[in-house]
Amino acid sequence: MVKFLTMCLLWYASSAVTNNLSKQILNEYQHPVTLTYVQFALVSICCAIAANVNIGFCQIRAPTIDILYTILPLALFQIFGHIFSSVAMSYVPVSFAHTIKALSPLFTIMLYRSIYKIMYTRRVYLSLVPLTMGVMLVCATEIKFHVIGFLCALASTFVFVVQNVVSKKLFNDSSSKVVSTAVKIDKLNMLFYSSSMAFILMFPIWAYDEAPAFFNSDTDPLSFRLYTLFALNGISQFVQSVLAFWILSLTSPITYSIASLVKRIFVITASIIYFRDKVSITQAAGICLTFFGLWLYNEAKREVARTEAKISAIHERRASHHALPTRNPTEKDLDVR
Secondary structure, three states: OHHHHHHHHHHHHHHHHHHHHHHHHHHHOOOHHHHHHHHHHHHHHHHHHHHHOOOOOOOOOOOOHHHHHHHHHHHHHHHHHHHHHHHHHHHOOHHHHHHHHOOHHHHHHHHHHHHHOOOOOHHHHHHHHHHHHHHHHHHHHOOOOOHHHHHHHHHHHHHHHHHHHHHHHHHHOOOOHHHHHOOOOOHHHHHHHHHHHHHHHOHHHHHHHOHHHHHOOOOOOOOHHHHHHHHHHHHHHHHHHHHHHHHHHHOOHHHHHHHHHHHHHHHHHHHHHHHOOOOOHHHHHHHHHHHHHHHHHHHOHHHHHHHHHHHHHHHHHHHHOOOOOOOOOOHHHHOOO
């Protein structure tokens, strides 16, 4: 228990540091694509260093077609999810962006409802009411509200939700081509290859959008302080990712989701204190209402997990009969009430 709590505190601290440093960098150097690009590079470098230092990490495996094919979908989602997140943070406060990201359960339910036609219990749907109302209150009273920042925060949340849904479909469905070629990859190698591939694949976006400004001789060169902030940001991003993997391996998915909820509260509170953001009573009530909705959703998440297990079982049965799906799972198949 002591080990778990210590790692959670370190995870919360590293996440708060990563987000606050990102915002500080973007306040001084408003190039969110460059920030994302540098993050991928530094996380890859940190993974390589960690693998070669005798502190219990696995070695980086030699790249193979199977590894690259397995990691490719994850890398693509990482690129767009992190770009949208960085762009959002360049326009709005960290606390606002993370409150918007709390809408991920809403997007998850909407996707499963529209794609698989599933029915959740009333308890799950009711948890979305305070969650959505809380976010609406925050948006309505945010002093530094910006449409682009709001839309990019929403887009980032949606991309990562789609990533989770697609990953479960690709890697749990035995009829999927990805499963037939997928290889078992440890967490450090997954982090290394997803970051490295994202860095390589993102080059055309960075070259087109922000590289000219980066190399423009007319612009002021980056200060040593800014280079230091970039380095610290990349290191904290790596530490945050590794700690998340470790904590997930120490506990159940339900406990991990609760720990993630507390982390979001910690990050929002830390950013408000660090940047001295002004928070109205209505906005504070909206944030609290959002957290209450997340807590209700986590309480009902056992039902969500049972529903997702039914989805996987249905796809497994279809695959075992070597038949293509002729219909979506019906509400009778997946009703968990």
